[in-house]
Amino acid sequence: MQAVERSAIEMCVQMIDRLAHRSIPRLLDVFQYAERYLLVWEPFECTLHEALALSCHIAESEVAQILWPVLKCLQFLRGQSRELASLTVRDILFTEEGEIKIAGIENSRQIDQVDPFRIDAMASTFNALRSIIDKIMQKKKGSKFTWSQEMQRFKSALAKSNSARCLDNLLSHALFGQVTEERSLKLLIELVNETIFHEVQVRREGTLARARPLAKLATPFTT
16 A cells, blocks of 8 residues: 555556456455555465465476466567566466466556567566576476476577567467466465465354454545
8 A cells, every 4th residue: 555646546547457458467446545545456366476385286287377377468568568567476376266367567667669679678577587487497406307398498498588579489489389278277276275274263252342443444446
């Protein structure tokens, strides 16, 4: 929740609405409290950061299913002359339905409209994506598991990517030959949730005192 001008929030909401995409979370509502605004997004189950922090096994096919919507999102933003301000494992979200969403669209920035394919147009984004893949591959370091040639070649191709034009080549890579638009990550998400969340049984005696509101309720923001 940030203290910003109402006009800035209105422009931000309009920008988010223009950038509607299946890999970008939907903005459900905006609430105002004093001079602060809270953006309410569609719910998600967990992040890639949480999945990697656990002992869950992530198959190579699932890695491809994770990377595909990320690249599609970046390709869409490129077409809108925008790029993400940052991209980390905490920004890759898993929904209950098994879809991948990319957080941070509200902080996306405009790129050079004259030449969006210039060498440094997406350098920081590609560096961030390489860091994410390194974290995924590091998860299995030391085990007897060996990544396929397709995965190794994709990592090499990503290392050579230096402009937005490279996105098309990455999306046509053989690694994504078996990727479908189906929500095939649902089993992985259920496994992560079972590992993270545990039901706690609490014996209650009597009744709990009803809490009073600490502050005035936030009012919905409308444009």
